[in-house]
Amino acid sequence: MGILMKGKPVADAIKEELKAEVQDLKAKGIIPKLTIVRVGADPGDMSYERGALKAMANINIDTDARALPENIEQTDFISELEKINADTSTHGILILRPLPKQLDEKVIKNFIAPEKDVDCFNPINVAKVFEGDETGFPPCTPSAVMEILKFYNIELMGKNAVVIGRSMIVGKPAAMLLLKEHATVTVCHSRTRDLPLVASGADILVVGIGRAKMVNSNYIKDGAVVIDVGINMDEDGRLCGDVDTDNCINKASMITPVPGGVGSVTTSVLAKHVVQACKMQLSLL
Numbered sequence: 001m002g003i004l005m006k007g008k009p010v011a012d013a014i015k016e017e018l019k020a021e022v023q024d025l026k027a028k029g030i031i032p033k034l035t036i037v038r039v040g041a042d043p044g045d046m047s048y049e050r051g052a053l054k055a056m057a058n059i060n061i062d063t064d065a066r067a068l069p070e071n072i073e074q075t076d077f078i079s080e081l082e083k084i085n086a087d088t089s090t091h092g093i094l095i096l097r098p099l100p101k102q103l104d105e106k107v108i109k110n111f112i113a114p115e116k117d118v119d120c121f122n123p124i125n126v127a128k129v130f131e132g133d134e135t136g137f138p139p140c141t142p143s144a145v146m147e148i149l150k151f152y153n154i155e156l157m158g159k160n161a162v163v164i165g166r167s168m169i170v171g172k173p174a175a176m177l178l179l180k181e182h183a184t185v186t187v188c189h190s191r192t193r194d195l196p197l198v199a200s201g202a203d204i205l206v207v208g209i210g211r212a213k214m215v216n217s218n219y220i221k222d223g224a225v226v227i228d229v230g231i232n233m234d235e236d237g238r239l240c241g242d243v244d245t246d247n248c249i250n251k252a253s254m255i256t257p258v259p260g261g262v263g264s265v266t267t268s269v270l271a272k273h274v275v276q277a278c279k280m281q282l283s284l285l
């Protein structure tokens with residue numbers, strides 16, 4: 001029987017460390033601040049925003065949540081963004097994505113100030129993650145994956161890691177972060193042939209697909225460590241991952257649940273990035 005790797009103790013450990021750091025900053029008259037930019041009212045965006053605001057309040061990080069109209073034009077969006085870039089009281093900016101289609105992410109990504117870009121939208125930060133340069137912020141979700149692996153003492157050096165999914169927010173950066181820790185990384189996607197065969201070669205399997213419970217025990221090597229990044233709704237409208245946990249728990253040695261796994265660590269990582277951004281901007285790092 002495999003062990004569930006819950007996110008809460010990981011999130012709590014990150015938060016405790018941050019609270020002390022934020023207190024030290026406060027003594028210097030500095031309060032880190034995150035500005036969240038949301039366009040429209042997508043339920044996924046709203047739930048992430050709620051979680052983020054709660055996490056920041058808990059750590060005493062200031063927040064400013066901007067809700068922009070669904071039909072905002074690109075020039076107006078960019079001028080809003082430039083104002084936030086220029087506002088020295090805000091240290092981190094989270095733009096909830098994906099943006100509606102009139103807003104071209106390929107253009108907008110270049111406008112977010114790289115030093116405030118706490119979720120890796122700007123290509124400068126993408127390049128830093130690719131290089132393994134820790135002055136750049138990886139996206140919070142794959143960082144949360146790495147925090148969980150570290151917390152549960154999962155050895156990565158020389159291990160076979162398979163990532164299913166190649167998006168810029170989950171799969172690709174997760175692959176780069178695993179590579180930095182000396183895992184041998186394979187990245188799979190919708191065109192991968194015989195996915196169960198490739199996945200079952202993994203000592204560590206990271207799944208970020210967006211297909212409810214797609215990954216079953218045929219994808220799992222005996223004793224594998226499984227990280228489920230997926231956030232989906234099942235037939236009964238309940239939150240579930242991309243991994244069929246009940247089906248895999250006897251084969252895997254360790255597995256993250258959904259809810260209560262990666263998603264519950266993501267907002268703590270976001271807070272960590274905001275504090276780091278604040279310190280960098282004030283030359284305290």
Ligand SMILES: NC(=O)C1=CN([C@@H]2O[C@H](COP(=O)(O)OP(=O)(O)OC[C@H]3O[C@@H](n4cnc5c(N)ncnc54)[C@H](OP(=O)(O)O)[C@@H]3O)[C@@H](O)[C@H]2O)C=CC1
Pocket residue numbers: 141164165166167168169170171188189190191192195208209210211229230231232242262263264266
């Ligand atoms: N926990 C958290 O904090 C977060 C969780 N998520 C969740 O993670 C999941 C992935 O999100 P995201 O990366 O944004 O999604 P995307 O839709 O951007 O990417 C999905 C990836 O999965 C691949 N894929 C889709 N279907 C299959 C299949 N049948 N077999 C193999 N590969 C497949 C796609 O391949 P191809 O490239 O070939 O199309 C693509 O690379 C979602 O469930 C999302 O809700 C996302 C962000 C944060």
Ligand SMILES: Nc1nc(=O)c2c([nH]1)NC[C@@H]1CN(c3ccc(C(=O)N[C@@H](CCC(=O)O)C(=O)O)cc3)C=[N+]21
Pocket residue numbers: 044045047048051052094095096097098119140141169231258259260261262263264266267
């Ligand atoms: N730039 C950007 N980055 C994102 O990471 C991003 C985004 N935009 N837009 C919206 C989606 C959606 N998303 C969620 C993450 C976790 C839960 C979630 O439910 N998490 C917890 C429960 C709540 C909690 O404990 O905070 C869990 O998995 O148990 C929901 C939604 C991130 N996203």
